Amino acid sequence: MNTSCRVSKLTKSDKLLFSSIMSLAFARDPLFLHAFGDPELDRKSRSRAAAFVSFMYDKSFLLNEDIWGYFENEILLGTFIVEKPGISKLKRFKGAFLLIGRLLPLLFQLPVKTLGFLNSYMEITRSAAPSSPHHYLIMIGVNPEVQGRGIGAAMLLHLLQVVHADNKSHGIALDTENKGNVNLYQRWGFALRHEENINDLTVYCMFYQK
Template identity: 40%
Template sequence: MTGVIRDLRPSNKAAFVAVMAEAFAHDPLFVAAFGDDDGSPGNRKEIEVFLSFLLDMTRIIGGMQRGLFVDGKLAGCSLVEPPAGNHVAQACRTLASVLRFLPVAIRLPWRTTVLLNGYMKATRAAAPHLPHHYLALVGVLPERQGQGLGRRLVEDAFEQSKWHKRSKGLALDTENAGNATLYRRWGFEMRETVDIGGVTAYCMFRPSGERS
């Protein structure tokens, strides 16, 4: 099995949301924020709203929206944020994020909004204070996990950071201790662990120039 990694198109948005909703149905952060995925329409809708927001925001800030297609069907995805620019550019980026998140926040329970905001702030604060790419989201359909697809998406993101003229590497966060062990094997170093609302996030970084 090989599959093809390419940029997602606007027509892939519904497939992205469906794939990532399945991939993260039992992720500790998603469980804490949205409740366990029991198939209830309200719960599923909240997850889809948030995933759609993440996809849109990655596009707005000039990031990468990547999909891994196996036999023509989307099996996994990644969202990668570019290095922060100068202060003016960063201020514009922050404002765009706030404005885009406002209508999303209205559609989510208040506790969910508070938890997700706290998570984003805490994990980004743990990242290196130097230009870097950030793997905001990476996931593979449950039935496709264990086939090396997740690593291919992570390596694809790292390649982008490695050849970028300003980026010093790739940062990511995971709430799964098993994933953190895998990332260590793939060249990532643990920077910090943070607790947000009972969820432990492992904040990791792989410097550019490291090869697998």
């Protein structure tokens, strides 16, 4: 049987598929457990995580970030969001203004403590990244049912190819809270730049120098 695989950009109509995959992929992620609670112990945890993932999808379109997906026989199995350099200040301002309307509902879906933690996380991790123009890998996830088949590697390889073709970018920054991922990314050429602690959560800030 022939298998057709491709990595291509998602559209706004792919939001439900994206949200489903990311919610499953990050269900036991240290950051999600810390921010939204354990779904096995807290019945509101899943709805909080789903609200955040949905917000991240909308935010990416408003701020001109790229959302890519890995398709096998036209079925979405993995996806990632990446912030790219070179976006004009005007576009960022317009996107940020429109984002306010999307942010307001989130204020009623997440506790104030969670919002404060996520804001601190963003400020600290972004400050740990290099000052030179670069891509920033915001999220990457694979449907747990097909993990171990090289889908994550295929998406990461695609991102590396995109970055190397972009003269404005000096590399890729990313953050992970899973210590086991540090060795994985190091094998791809990423270096550990900083190890931060945010509310007892250890965050590993890494960078791939092009």
